[in-house]
Amino acid sequence: MSELKQRISDEMKAAMRAKAKARLGTIRMILAELKRIEVDERIELDDARVLATLDKMQKQRRDSIEQFNAASRDDLADIEQQELLVIKEFLPQPLTEAELTAIVNTAVADSGAQGMQEMGKVMALVKPQVQGRADMGAISQLVKNRLNS
Template structure:
């Protein structure tokens, strides 16, 4: 079952359960997917949907942090709930050991020897890690490995 089909099933289940907050969060995701599809005139595949979900999770994490800094705990809780719903559509997160193993494999297979090979390593790692780990921290770890 594709992520799009899974999303539609979960929306229906949530509506039948009369869970308004969950239904709202799922509809937000569906509307973002449809927006991208209409704007770009394409049908998104699972990897593109994962990229959208990752982006939405990151936006909500930033919003929750800002709400907490401003003392608006009820708004931060709403954002955290949406994060929990969105994360259901992301693949299992990679452990630190898996990330380190992936970086080591990428370095050996691409023959990377310095910062000039950063793009080679990232192009090898990105399809395997998108949605499964924070790409910013992954990039930092790769830079550290290439600078050794």
């Protein structure tokens, strides 16, 4: 079992003991998604895949919050916000703007990319380094800006 998945399981047990229903529900949802992936693909998840799944769940919560706020459904947005806070606990510390810029600049130099048509090469180098630590939309914009300059 991956180290991160084990940590999530341990947190579930702690939430059960503390009778923290909202937290417990979110952690169970995370574990259910991880189990679904393992069963569907017949694999044992490693930390990188768990991080990718958590990152995807985080993005889903952000999108939902945005849509609920637009529809004036603050009650549902609050629930999604609480879930997002629990999910973020298991993700690594976010990267700073300077760190992201340095990673993008290094990836552009390493790939030898000259224009937008080679953006895929740069993103392939950047993505593993920032998975779960930065919004991929923001990274994509950074890469576009760097390749256009």
